[in-house]
Amino acid sequence: MDRVDFLFSPYGSELTAAVASVIEELGVPTAASIVATLAPWKGKNAKWMTQFSSTAPLYLMGSVDLAIERAEAKNIAILYEDTPFPIGVADGLRARAKERGLKIAMDEKYDKALTDWSPLVSKARSLGAEFLAGGGYYPAAVGITRAAAGIGYRLKLLALVVGAADPKFVKDLGILAEGVAGSDIWLPSVKTRGFVVEGATIANEDFVRSYKEEFKRDPEYWSAAGYGAGQLLAQAVNDSLKRARKVDRNLTRDFLFNFSGETIYGDYGVVKLGQPDAGMQVRKQHFVIQWQKGKKEVVWPRELASAEPWIGWPR
Amino acid sequence: MREDSPSSADRAAEARPEIVWERVDRRVRRALVWSLPLILLFALAILPYMASAYTVTLTFLVFFWVATAQSWNLFSGYTGYVNFGYVGLIGVGAYTTAILIGKFGAHWLLAVGAAGAVTAAFGFLIGIPFLRAHGIYFAIAMLGLAEGLRVLFSMDLMAPLTGGGAGIGFISGMSLAAKYYAMGLVALLSTAVVFLVANSRFGLQLLTIREDELAAQVMGINTTSKKLMAFTLCAFLTGLAGGLYAAYVNYLVPATMFVTAYYTLIPIVMATFGGLGTTMGPVVGAVLFTIISEAIWARFVFLHLVIFGAVLIIIILFMPQGIIPWLQDRRILPRTRWL
Amino acid sequence: MADLLTFIEFSLRGLMVGAVYALMAMGLSLIFGVMRVVNVAHGEFLMLGGYVSFFAWSSVQLNPIASLFVAMPLLFFLGMTIQRLFIERVVGKPELSSLMLCFGLSIILLQGAQLLFTPDPRGFTWLLYPVRLLGWNFPMYMLMIFATSMAIAFALFLFLKATRWGKAIRAVSQNYEVAQACGIDARKVRMLSFGCGAAMAGAAGAFVPVQFSLSPGVGHEFILKSFAVVVVGGLGSLWGAFLAGLLLGIVESLITFYFSSHLAQLTFYATIIAVLLVRPGGLFGSAEA
Numbered sequence: 001m002d003r004v005d006f007l008f009s010p011y012g013s014e015l016t017a018a019v020a021s022v023i024e025e026l027g028v029p030t031a032a033s034i035v036a037t038l039a040p041w042k043g044k045n046a047k048w049m050t051q052f053s054s055t056a057p058l059y060l061m062g063s064v065d066l067a068i069e070r071a072e073a074k075n076i077a078i079l080y081e082d083t084p085f086p087i088g089v090a091d092g093l094r095a096r097a098k099e100r101g102l103k104i105a106m107d108e109k110y111d112k113a114l115t116d117w118s119p120l121v122s123k124a125r126s127l128g129a130e131f132l133a134g135g136g137y138y139p140a141a142v143g144i145t146r147a148a149a150g151i152g153y154r155l156k157l158l159a160l161v162v163g164a165a166d167p168k169f170v171k172d173l174g175i176l177a178e179g180v181a182g183s184d185i186w187l188p189s190v191k192t193r194g195f196v197v198e199g200a201t202i203a204n205e206d207f208v209r210s211y212k213e214e215f216k217r218d219p220e221y222w223s224a225a226g227y228g229a230g231q232l233l234a235q236a237v238n239d240s241l242k243r244a245r246k247v248d249r250n251l252t253r254d255f256l257f258n259f260s261g262e263t264i265y266g267d268y269g270v271v272k273l274g275q276p277d278a279g280m281q282v283r284k285q286h287f288v289i290q291w292q293k294g295k296k297e298v299v300w301p302r303e304l305a306s307a308e309p310w311i312g313w314p315r
Numbered sequence: 316m317r318e319d320s321p322s323s324a325d326r327a328a329e330a331r332p333e334i335v336w337e338r339v340d341r342r343v344r345r346a347l348v349w350s351l352p353l354i355l356l357f358a359l360a361i362l363p364y365m366a367s368a369y370t371v372t373l374t375f376l377v378f379f380w381v382a383t384a385q386s387w388n389l390f391s392g393y394t395g396y397v398n399f400g401y402v403g404l405i406g407v408g409a410y411t412t413a414i415l416i417g418k419f420g421a422h423w424l425l426a427v428g429a430a431g432a433v434t435a436a437f438g439f440l441i442g443i444p445f446l447r448a449h450g451i452y453f454a455i456a457m458l459g460l461a462e463g464l465r466v467l468f469s470m471d472l473m474a475p476l477t478g479g480g481a482g483i484g485f486i487s488g489m490s491l492a493a494k495y496y497a498m499g500l501v502a503l504l505s506t507a508v509v510f511l512v513a514n515s516r517f518g519l520q521l522l523t524i525r526e527d528e529l530a531a532q533v534m535g536i537n538t539t540s541k542k543l544m545a546f547t548l549c550a551f552l553t554g555l556a557g558g559l560y561a562a563y564v565n566y567l568v569p570a571t572m573f574v575t576a577y578y579t580l581i582p583i584v585m586a587t588f589g590g591l592g593t594t595m596g597p598v599v600g601a602v603l604f605t606i607i608s609e610a611i612w613a614r615f616v617f618l619h620l621v622i623f624g625a626v627l628i629i630i631i632l633f634m635p636q637g638i639i640p641w642l643q644d645r646r647i648l649p650r651t652r653w654l
Numbered sequence: 655m656a657d658l659l660t661f662i663e664f665s666l667r668g669l670m671v672g673a674v675y676a677l678m679a680m681g682l683s684l685i686f687g688v689m690r691v692v693n694v695a696h697g698e699f700l701m702l703g704g705y706v707s708f709f710a711w712s713s714v715q716l717n718p719i720a721s722l723f724v725a726m727p728l729l730f731f732l733g734m735t736i737q738r739l740f741i742e743r744v745v746g747k748p749e750l751s752s753l754m755l756c757f758g759l760s761i762i763l764l765q766g767a768q769l770l771f772t773p774d775p776r777g778f779t780w781l782l783y784p785v786r787l788l789g790w791n792f793p794m795y796m797l798m799i800f801a802t803s804m805a806i807a808f809a810l811f812l813f814l815k816a817t818r819w820g821k822a823i824r825a826v827s828q829n830y831e832v833a834q835a836c837g838i839d840a841r842k843v844r845m846l847s848f849g850c851g852a853a854m855a856g857a858a859g860a861f862v863p864v865q866f867s868l869s870p871g872v873g874h875e876f877i878l879k880s881f882a883v884v885v886v887g888g889l890g891s892l893w894g895a896f897l898a899g900l901l902l903g904i905v906e907s908l909i910t911f912y913f914s915s916h917l918a919q920l921t922f923y924a925t926i927i928a929v930l931l932v933r934p935g936g937l938f939g940s941a942e943a
Binding site: 391395397399444445447448450451452454455456458459460462463466467469470525575576580583587591617618620621623624625626627628631632635 | 692694740743744748749750751753754755757758759760761762764765766768769874878881882885889916917919920922923924926927930931
Binding site: 082108109110111113114115116118119120122123126138139142143146147149150151152172173174176 | 660663664667668671774775777778779782783784791792793794795796862865866867868869872874875906907910911914915916918919
């Protein structure tokens, strides 16, 4: 640890939260690439680690707007796994629903070990929910969708993290996946400039192209996040070299906290050093995606949409 | 003619009634008995100043496993009641520390001490009903308890303290050396307690319960209160170890803290391998398994645990008494109360 | 009125899920009755049954009911083999030995499955459409699973009641010494009943990828529920396990509806503890164990 100048972070909320205090204790500049909870930053006065990825509450917020403005749903059932990331997603749903005056028909979490979602989905239907949102990881997205289909539940919108964005989802569920909405942080098709390094730019499309050449398949968001975080750190190190002719931890860190701009992954910008929530991501955006004819289409926000949203599930 | 290779120890034991160890010159033996522990203790004491952070951390983990294997042994090894809910005790201790430091800003020393006390109280309270259940029912109930605690700790009811499913993070304010020494002391304390129990009337009473609980009752032993005492003691030591372990983990989430296939399994395998109801068995098991697994298996998460499971089966089938009594039976180690 | 209808709907749902619990717990109870061994690895048998059914579906589109004819014999032989190689050696030894042996087996099967099958959750879609029954929508697969589970449970009762081997199993489980005196080969009976117990878990498991989410760790949740079931039903009692399985299914469903799924889960563990507090030998079971 003592000879390290900067760190890439582990995958996931729990791991990042676990290493956060070590990083802060030792003072190593880090851009946490895939962590969606706020816990490591919220009120923590972080001084060394910034959040590169976006935050959990943003994941499905857009779907609430979509449900209100396009699907004309009167209420929402929030159903989510009781672990850090889905809790954050549900916080976002709840906050946006309240803000927009959408009635909350059900708000319930379930244990990580749950394997049968049908009682909970039946409960949501009994309570008359028209928009069902939440989830957790892959099994939940599939399980909730199946459970809803099994009881003939008709919804105006069904939006689930994170499994619904997984390409496996449509393979496993086929026709049932049609019309299910999800959330994506990044897609190969999105146009981002990336960093402008000494005149040469590595934009998202360049990254996707070289990834495909190397691995013969489309990159997933975690690869993009890792690459983007790498771009950011490289830039931070360059900046430090330029100013002090060496890799200085303090300068690298300052760059991570002050920089506001774009990587191939999208926008980056965090709460400035010295504030209670320092390091927390504030600029990264999320899209609502929807499976339409076996393809993943961006349907929200409107200005980035690749297709019109479908209303009503199942199709 | 002398046979020194361990593979021929069996034959050696049959051929010669004396113990291998006793063939060593008496003065050498005495010098070894006194100097070896001292040298070891000294080496462990200066380790944080000599070795890399990695080695210190690994030794810290050895201490943790010694303390937990020893505590598991103290109750289950001596009474024969299988504690499958052991992870629950570690969890209670760990959460106590995390809550006291994270929510109330307590000093770690206070928090870890409180972890021992709270876990002991918890053990005492659940021991009263649980220890009424015999053998298998106790094992089942403890398995249920560990799982129940995991769910309980993630419920809204407890969320103001435990952070619910989102978990609780904190900065312990302990340096690596402080964690190391503290855990070392807990390991030492656990071993000392087991030693004292092993060589006491109380220890004999516990062993009687293990052999035949009904007979123990007939002999006038209040088996319930003896079991309860041992269980509370086990909980106390586990609470200290769990409390310090929390300072190492820094961030507790019920889903990763209450993992039976890890925190219950490993102490059981270590203690059983070394020898249940012995003093040094769990220490030997813990040291051996931590080092071997770190060196060889740890890179393969699942395989690592498969091996732990396989070792457990092999011990139960072929060496149920554990390595130390096994060596004693073959007269490689002396029968002494120190082991 | 609407409240009463909801109550009935969720009771029925629970009853159907409970049938799967009943199957598994009956196997656990059968094994215990015959050889006084609590099979801690029972959940892993269920998990293996689940993978058999999953792979049967994904490779040759065999439906879960048909794959029972693969899963049950496979688990039956696996159970017999495990009994012969491992369990038989600890029968009659202190509980500690058999408990820890089964614990070790459970870990090997669980972690082995993680290695072989990866931790990825699996499942497949079968008969996933709503059927109107008594005015409510139930998924078709749920009705089929319920009916099949009932059939298997009654087949087991029939086997124990009417066949020579079945009677031998009951004899050994009721009175070991007398059974031996009557010339029953207790070793064979133990092997057979362990096989049957494993097959029951395998049968329950075959439905897991349809109704639940299948992953190597799925047995853990089910074994704890089964413990609650057999503690309520009395270890060793098959009827107890059967009825308690259905009962706990209903209780789980109702608590999920009226309170939360967390509380429903906690109920299983609380049940274990509460029952043992009142009767350390299970509710319907004999006090001695």
